[in-house]
Amino acid sequence: MSEIPSEPKIRIENLTKIFGAQSKDALKLLQSGASKDEILEKTGCGVGVANANFTVDSGEIVVVMGLSGSGKSTLVRCINRLIEPTAGKVFIDNQDITALSMNELRRVRLTKLGMVFQNFALFPHRTVCQNTEYGLEIQKVDPAKRREKAVTALEQVGLKGWEDYYPHNLSGGMQQRVGLARALALDPDILLMDEAFSALDPLIRSDMQDELISLQESMRKTILFISHDLDEALKIGDRIVLMKDGAVVQTGTAEQILTNPANEYVERFVENVDITKVLTAESVMIKPKAVVFLSAHGPKSALRFMQKQGLSQIFVHDEKHKVIGYVTADMASDAVKRGETELHHIMQTEFVSVSPDTPAADLIPIMANLPYPLPVVGPNGKLRGVIIRGSLLAALAERGRNNNA
Amino acid sequence: MPRIPIGATIEAFIDFLVSNFSFLTIAFTRVMEKVISFLEAGLLFLPPWLFIVIAAGLAFWLTKKRGIALFTLFGLLLIWNMGLWVATVSTITLVLIATLTALCIGVPIGIIAALNTGINKVVQPILDVMQTMPAFVYLIPAIPFFGLGKVAAIFATVIFSMPPAIRLTCLGIQQVPRELVECADAFGSNKWQKLFKLQLPLATPTIMAGVNQTVMLALSMVVIAAMIGARGLGGEVWRAIQRLQMGSGFEAGLGIVVVAIILDRVLQQVGTKKR
Numbered sequence: 239m240s241e242i243p244s245e246p247k248i249r250i251e252n253l254t255k256i257f258g259a260q261s262k263d264a265l266k267l268l269q270s271g272a273s274k275d276e277i278l279e280k281t282g283c284g285v286g287v288a289n290a291n292f293t294v295d296s297g298e299i300v301v302v303m304g305l306s307g308s309g310k311s312t313l314v315r316c317i318n319r320l321i322e323p324t325a326g327k328v329f330i331d332n333q334d335i336t337a338l339s340m341n342e343l344r345r346v347r348l349t350k351l352g353m354v355f356q357n358f359a360l361f362p363h364r365t366v367c368q369n370t371e372y373g374l375e376i377q378k379v380d381p382a383k384r385r386e387k388a389v390t391a392l393e394q395v396g397l398k399g400w401e402d403y404y405p406h407n408l409s410g411g412m413q414q415r416v417g418l419a420r421a422l423a424l425d426p427d428i429l430l431m432d433e434a435f436s437a438l439d440p441l442i443r444s445d446m447q448d449e450l451i452s453l454q455e456s457m458r459k460t461i462l463f464i465s466h467d468l469d470e471a472l473k474i475g476d477r478i479v480l481m482k483d484g485a486v487v488q489t490g491t492a493e494q495i496l497t498n499p500a501n502e503y504v505e506r507f508v509e510n511v512d513i514t515k516v517l518t519a520e521s522v523m524i525k526p527k528a529v530v531f532l533s534a535h536g537p538k539s540a541l542r543f544m545q546k547q548g549l550s551q552i553f554v555h556d557e558k559h560k561v562i563g564y565v566t567a568d569m570a571s572d573a574v575k576r577g578e579t580e581l582h583h584i585m586q587t588e589f590v591s592v593s594p595d596t597p598a599a600d601l602i603p604i605m606a607n608l609p610y611p612l613p614v615v616g617p618n619g620k621l622r623g624v625i626i627r628g629s630l631l632a633a634l635a636e637r638g639r640n641n642n643a
Numbered sequence: 644m645p646r647i648p649i650g651a652t653i654e655a656f657i658d659f660l661v662s663n664f665s666f667l668t669i670a671f672t673r674v675m676e677k678v679i680s681f682l683e684a685g686l687l688f689l690p691p692w693l694f695i696v697i698a699a700g701l702a703f704w705l706t707k708k709r710g711i712a713l714f715t716l717f718g719l720l721l722i723w724n725m726g727l728w729v730a731t732v733s734t735i736t737l738v739l740i741a742t743l744t745a746l747c748i749g750v751p752i753g754i755i756a757a758l759n760t761g762i763n764k765v766v767q768p769i770l771d772v773m774q775t776m777p778a779f780v781y782l783i784p785a786i787p788f789f790g791l792g793k794v795a796a797i798f799a800t801v802i803f804s805m806p807p808a809i810r811l812t813c814l815g816i817q818q819v820p821r822e823l824v825e826c827a828d829a830f831g832s833n834k835w836q837k838l839f840k841l842q843l844p845l846a847t848p849t850i851m852a853g854v855n856q857t858v859m860l861a862l863s864m865v866v867i868a869a870m871i872g873a874r875g876l877g878g879e880v881w882r883a884i885q886r887l888q889m890g891s892g893f894e895a896g897l898g899i900v901v902v903a904i905i906l907d908r909v910l911q912q913v914g915t916k917k918r
């Protein structure tokens with residue numbers, strides 16, 4: 239999340255798709271700011287996607303969200319040009335996909351783009367294994383090798399032993415997983431997943447989401463995932479793109495969207511989400527007002543910092559800026575009275591800390607009987623911020639108020 | 644209002660074709676006649692009982708249904724018994740050649756029409772005409788081009804029986820779900836890969852239904868074709884009609900029915916067995 243690669247893997251610029259015969263007139267209307275309904279009324283054209291702009295970085299999962307009919311499927315189909323965009327550009331690895339000839343496009347589809355379909359789209363006359371092999375067969379990989387790859391992919395999605403069955407022998411959820419295996423077998427850079435989990439029951443769905451997250455840790459694919467389920471988007475998405483009537487209304491991380499909805503539509507969308515599951519330690523922490531360094535400060539300066547900032551306790555850093563303990567105001571003033579000059583003796587090294595991505599729901603019990611602020615410590619041991627009970631409750635209350643409004 | 648000269652125009656057109664190209668079609672007829680009689684001789688070379696056993700075995704192998712195999716066995720034995728063996732073999736040869744020709748032309752046209760809406764728009768009305776035009780009409784131009792005989796009969800039969808092969812092939816391919824075609828595209832398939840790995844396999848049952856109909860239509864033409872000298876079972880019926888011999892006419896008709904049922908059942912099974 240922190241390092242940003244120089245080039246996005248997918249870049250979408252002013253992408254527009256208008257269905258219908260008079261798409262040119264409709265495009266002009268759209269660019270002059272007409273709404274989807276106005277355009278439909280005046281030209282009879284349906285707006286699928288309207289001036290969409292966003293990027294997907296390499297190794298990132300971006301979830302495109304929106305209500306039914308908001309243009310999500312149309313958007314993904316424009317990326318691999320199953321639907322020809324009316325205007326705008328799509329870049330993959332900096333190559334303009336919209337300018338490719340049919341043959342060049344086929345090569346890109348063959349080598350870079352795996353797709354999982356909303357309605358599975360399995361071939362009924364082929365076995366599970368033959369379905370999984372399809373892409374490799376098109377690539378003319380030799381039969382033994384492609385069988386091997388297909389079997390591995392099926393194992394990844396938990397369908398070992400089903401290779402020689404036909405799709406109609408499988409449940410909907412299993413068929414969906416065959417669709418996923420078919421895309422995985424190709425080992426493409428990019429996965430386009432159109433509501434890939436929507437046919438699954440909640441339990442398997444949750445399992446598949448976990449599976450995708452753990453697969454993603456090892457595979458590091460670039461994934462564009464379509465969903466109309468916010469909880470799913472929050473769970474698997476590094477970033478979320480929210481669509482309405484074909485337009486992108488907001489892009490951002492789950493927290494950005496939840497804590498700072500761009501407009502009423504987004505707010506309505508997010509209002510049913512259990513906020514404590516989504517807010518993380520990072521989003522409710524505040525900057526520590528002051529810290530002391532073991533090597534540089536003594537009890538006296540620690541006490542002064544605390545008095546100045548109105549703190550009852552202060553965290554101690556070593557020379558590498560790692561948190562190693564804390565000192566309370568009482569201990570510091572006792573030490574000053576005793577004439578001590580080192581923090582060493584009075585520093586408490588036993589303390590509870592949390593990582594930045596700890597969900598807010600988990601923070602509440604930890605905070606319950608903690609006498610001092612909760613430090614949020616990054617993977618490198620550095621202090622990222624502190625959580626005081628007041629700030630946590632304030633953040634939750636703030637969201638609660640927005641939700642009820 | 645002056646009469647619109649449709650008939651005269653067609654006649655002039657046919658005349659033009661006949662006077663300029665009939666030397667070609669007549670030459671073709673000579674060759675085809677040799678091929679047909681060679682085929683017939685080949686089938687007649689086998690003793691009838693052996694032919695019948697092979698046919699019953701083949702029916703069983705294709706359908707895995709004992710009933711159909713038994714019907715084939717006894718049906719053909721009955722035909723042999725009625726003394727219609729030679730006529731039946733002649734009819735089967737004619738139907739075989741006509742159907743194969745109709746399929747070789749019809750299936751590709753069906754595929755092209757399914758994949759190209761422009762061509763489809765041209766093909767559909769032509770098919771309507773081909774199917775509703777009374778079959779006798781095809782016999783008229785067949786004679787100047789191919790002379791009296793089997794080749795003219797086959798020509799008329801091919802034209803008459805081809806429309807279902809085209810229509811159902813086209814339908815079968817158009818019925819392949821859009822999302823499956825989209826999926827094949829998304830995985831980078833080219834046109835041929837899409838056709839052979841997806842569209843044709845899924846269209847097979849529908850195409851087989853077309854094949855079945857084509858065969859049945861070809862068989863229904865044999866009596867009409869007999870009028871221009873095709874002989875065979877149709878010839879027997881035609882002769883019985885002319886001489887008012889009810890008994891032998893009925894026998895020949897029964898022979899046609901037996902052949903039709905055998906072909907229909909076998910082809911139906913072949914069509915539906917594929918999933």
Ligand SMILES: Nc1ncnc2c1ncn2[C@@H]1O[C@H](COP(=O)(O)OP(=O)(O)OP(=O)(O)O)[C@@H](O)[C@H]1O
Nearest residue numbers: 257284285286305306307308309310311312313466
């Ligand atoms: N082939 C088409 N012809 C005309 N209009 C279309 C076509 N495909 C989609 N649309 C229109 O484009 C809009 C977006 O459709 P799309 O399928 O992209 O929605 P979606 O967000 O994927 O919805 P869902 O969640 O139901 O899958 C809809 O208003 C739809 O009516």
Ligand SMILES: [Mg+2]
Nearest residue numbers: 310311312356
């Ligand atoms: Mg959709």
